[in-house]
Amino acid sequence: MNMVLVSISNWTGFTPVMSLTEETMFLLVAVCSLMSAPVLTGPIADSSYVAAVYEHKVIVPPVSNVSRAEALQHIQKNLDIYEQQAAEAAKQGAQILVFPEYGLSGFYFDRSSVSSYLETIPDPQQENWNPCLEPGKYSNTEVLQRLSCMARSNNLYLVANMGDMQPCPLKTDPTSSCPPDGRWKFNTNVVFKSDGQLLARYHKYNLYKEPYFDVPPQPEIITFDTPFAGKFGTMICFDMFFHKPTGILLDKGVRQLVYPTAWVNFPPVLDSVQFHRGFSLGANVTVLSSNLRFDKEHIGGSGIYTPFPSTYHHATEGDPEEGKLVVARVPVLDPMWRGESTATEESTSPTAATSGACQHTPDPNPEIASSVPPSSDTFIVSLIDDPYTFVLLNKTEDDLKVCNGTFCCHLQYKRSPQAGSEELYALAAFSGTHTIVRTLNLQVCALVRCAGSDFTSCGQPVVKAESKIDFTLEGKFASKRVYPSVMTSKNVMEEPQNLEMAADGRVTMKHSNMSGGLISASLLGRPYQMDEECTGE
Incomplete structure (x- = not known):
């Protein structure tokens, strides 16, 4: 079978059970390899x-x-x-x-x-x-x-x-x-x-x-x-x-x-x-x-x-x-x-x-602290029927900022010139109401590979990529529920090397030394308090 079965082995105590004859050794370690990530409550000692x-x-x-x-x-x-x-x-x-x-x-x-x-x-x-x-x-x-x-x-x-x-x-x-x-x-x-x-x-x-x-x-x-x-x-x-x-x-x-x-x-x-x-x-x-x-x-x-x-x-x-x-x-x-x-x-x-997260008051101006101005080369493209604001990555390395309303995303990147030089990438931001099937609010910062060589292809599905990009992606979110991801060629997930979630809603994800070409890297926030369900309606 030509299937993808991946075990990310940064933590030596996590072992997939691969066959009937393979003996799984479980050694629990107290320190996760994500040393600079937010404090994660670890597993109970000697328990699996x-x-x-x-x-x-x-x-x-x-x-x-x-x-x-x-x-x-x-x-x-x-x-x-x-x-x-x-x-x-x-x-x-x-x-x-x-x-x-x-x-x-x-x-x-x-x-x-x-x-x-x-x-x-x-x-x-x-x-x-x-x-x-x-x-x-x-x-x-x-x-x-x-x-x-x-x-x-x-x-x-x-x-x-x-x-x-x-x-x-x-x-x-x-x-x-x-x-x-x-x-x-x-x-x-x-x-x-x-x-x-x-x-x-x-x-x-x-x-x-x-x-x-x-x-x-x-x-x-x-x-x-x-x-x-x-x-x-x-x-x-x-x-x-x-x-x-x-x-x-x-x-x-x-x-x-x-x-x-x-x-x-x-x-x-x-x-x-x-x-x-x-x-x-x-x-x-x-x-x-x-x-x-x-x-x-x-x-x-x-x-x-x-x-x-x-x-x-x-x-x-x-x-x-x-x-x-x-x-x-x-x-x-x-x-x-x-x-x-x-x-x-x-x-x-x-x-x-409506208690807890639903009573959280969002920052009225949740922009990140950055001296990088919004690009004048921004454009709007629909991504899953939502109007995302995009800006293209036109250089080998750069600082970029893109805003969708008052919600802004910041990207620092360095792109490997050895492979995938013809591939088009863009930084995207969205903050608003997603209305397919059910109303829900999203805040998203995303670095994506565009499907073609034209900017209108940005946001379309892509399966393969060659370009490897070292990056820092950051946004300030109106929710503590923010979900990070780094997806590389052929649907392989990579572990962010550094993830910081600050009390003020600022989330920073850093990653480098990719094993495969980048399909997308995103921070997706769910501000529950903006949903109709949290208003009691």
Whole structure:
């Protein structure tokens, strides 16, 4: 297979589990190689665990409007693959395994056709249930039963994504958000203990082009404890962008996240491995990210990301479309690890949800301190339908500054003249409201390779590059949630050599001695307080 499987080995204690015969030596070090990065709370001494994520080439239904029996027949085909991968992960020592969003059903449904794929999932906060040992307790729970037995037979914690259908009070409460058919239909994560017990259930709060599913009446903040690594939080795909639930999980100190996703790649700033790795580094958390492999919709890229080195998989152009299991030994990051095994659930009211980051007051003039004036050669180009302000890199080395409104980005760079001299690069800035699918606010500083020799190609997707650039990229952000990334040729992520996040919102990323040509380097900020969700509307 011509696949990209990368382990960044700056931290000697982080080792991918590569084969059944390879013995993994885990030596925990107290000092990360990012000595000049912001202070990161390190892993607990002598504590690690083996995690696995599976990037699944989903088998989609031939037709969407089918009976329950036909839906189950289709789901079983995907479950057969899950069964094989769970056994393989267990052989490699995995203690927790994460499967992707929509991995069992595929998509392309409407509200009626999705019903055959749903099961009514009991609330594990209200009762204890082991579907594998008690299959007759609830009817129409064949998928839950098989997932439960999968966890039990392989002795691992298992996270999967499926659809949940719950009754709602249509007649008793006409003012509720209950749909006309009297059923809520939720995009849902389920978590099983290694003995098969249903441990946690989470309903996705931030839907992305999913008209057949409902937004739950209240956001759910779901965590669960494990005996090998302490506490994990759970979220789904588009949730990663929002304060509810992700920002609340971070504010509560949850540092390990299981993350089923069907992430559509939007390079040069929102490719899956790029953003998920940057999220891990910027938020100082571990993310077990399991993505679908579905080339038709540009979906792919999975990984096990930590604030230290990460292990991930991202197929490149021409690779066969197939699944991939990623297994790695990672450090325990939960500082309150007690070895207990219980799940907790907390619902947040609108008032509670606007606390913390949402009450932060942005700097009215968040420009960086620099004597470099904005270039008169700036131009506007759409990047993922947002109007970014660009300035070209026209010299071998230079200081540049570009502003989008009052938000400014500063770049110092030195470009290697030996290779890629014909490649065009630009510095970009954006601060504003992104409105595709859902309103959210972004602040972005990005150094990108343009797709062609004309400035209008800046911001378009690029896969390969030859130019190696030493740079310092800086911006002053109206949020503490800023996610850094450096992506090089063929979707290879590099570790920033220096990352500084100051209390005033100033973020500085430095990098040099690249191993591959630069595709993009970015700092992406999420000022939650600017979103409509944080105004209580």
